[in-house]
Amino acid sequence: DQQVKQNSPSLSVQEGRISILNCDYTNSMFDYFLWYKKYPAEGPTFLISISSIKDKNEDGRFTVFLNKSAKHLSLHIVPSQPGDSAVYFCAASSSQRSNDYKLSFGAGTTVTVRA
Amino acid sequence: NAGVMQNPRHLVRRRGQEARLRCSPMKGHSHVYWYRQLPEEGLKFMVYLQKENIIDESGMPKERFSAEFPKEGPSILRIQQVVRGDSAAYFCASSPSGGVFYPNNEQFFGPGTRLTVL
Numbered sequence: 667d668q669q670v671k672q673n674s675p676s677l678s679v680q681e682g683r684i685s686i687l688n689c690d691y692t693n694s695m696f697d698y699f700l701w702y703k704k705y706p707a708e709g710p711t712f713l714i715s716i717s718s719i720k721d722k723n724e725d726g727r728f729t730v731f732l733n734k735s736a737k738h739l740s741l742h743i744v745p746s747q748p749g750d751s752a753v754y755f756c757a758a759s760s761s762q763r764s765n766d767y768k769l770s771f772g773a774g775t776t777v778t779v780r781a
Numbered sequence: 782n783a784g785v786m787q788n789p790r791h792l793v794r795r796r797g798q799e800a801r802l803r804c805s806p807m808k809g810h811s812h813v814y815w816y817r818q819l820p821e822e823g824l825k826f827m828v829y830l831q832k833e834n835i836i837d838e839s840g841m842p843k844e845r846f847s848a849e850f851p852k853e854g855p856s857i858l859r860i861q862q863v864v865r866g867d868s869a870a871y872f873c874a875s876s877p878s879g880g881v882f883y884p885n886n887e888q889f890f891g892p893g894t895r896l897t898v899l
Contacts, residue, residue, distance in 0.1 A: 670823065698882060702890075709785065709872055709890030710824070715882075755823060759881045767814065767879045768837070769888065771823030 669693045670758050672772035680780050685743040687775050689756030692737065696758040700769070701730060701741050704753045713754070714741070746779045753777075783808065785875050785891035786855075793897045800860040800867070802894045806875030813856045814888060815848060818870040829879075830856060836879075863898045870895050 671690045679685045689699075697718035702710035716723040716730045716739070723730050729742045743750055756772040786805040794800050806813050811832050816824040827840040830850035841848065845863075850856040860867055872893045880886035 668823075672823075700881065707790075707892060709874075709892045711890070712887050757823075757881075761882070767812070767829055767876075767881055767886075767888075768826045768840075769816075769824070769881055771816075771825070773821060773823045 668773075669696075670756055670770045670772040672756055672775050674775050675773070676776045676778070678778045678780060679746050681748060682745045685741075685746045685750065685777055685779070687741040687743075687754050687756070687777070689739045689741075689772055690737060691739075691758050691770075693758070693760070693770070694737070695760040695762055696770070697761055698759045698766075699730070699732060699739050700757045700759070701728075702755040702757060702771075704755060704774070710755055743777075746777075748779050748781060751777055751779045785810075785873055785889050787871075787873050787891035787894050789894060790892065791895050791897070793899060794863050795899050796864055797862050800863050800896055800898075802858040802860075802871050802873075802896070804856040804858070804873030804875075804891060806856070806873075807889055810875035810877050810889070812876045812879050813850050814874045814876075815856075815858050816872045816874065818872065818893075820869070824872060827858075831879075860896075863896075865898045868896055868898045 700715040701713040703713045704710045732739045753774045757769045815827040818824045828848045829837040845861045870893045873891045874888040
């Protein structure tokens, strides 16, 4: 029961260009969404989040867009830099139940930024 | 300011042996979470513990798996009689309080333990 899906396992982008990562979810109880970045041999690190009361959140080069009606969110990285090469995980949680600590992750998208 | 520490980083076991994975949370964090990542999949929640208490183990397989977070020492995830299907990366996360909401309740992840069952 994969409740969070990242359908693109990989993405290759040229340095300086925009990276767009997509994520879909099925559980309508999810109201808080996060993106994590993971380098090889390291744990995931928090990148950016968005609450369902918003449709956009921006932090520097990173912007997350949320389309609740489509149950879809995306992460935009502009401009892409070589250090952005990593695996990006989309994750979701629900604040409406007592188990809001429980993150549901997508399978990840491996981003490669070409020089 | 050491982050979440996990050891060993790599663990090889033969079928039927026991695997013990350790997690030391960040200083000041009393909430620990274990996640498992199978090949080609995302991380899946296994268990949430506070000191000396299991809060939610709904993601743990019913048999062979157990977890603890004693008053002193690291959190331990124990897998008895391992099978090949247990081969995965096991990640531990900690937070200052329960939840996932940034910035107050952010879960900080350790580097993971990669378990290989031969």
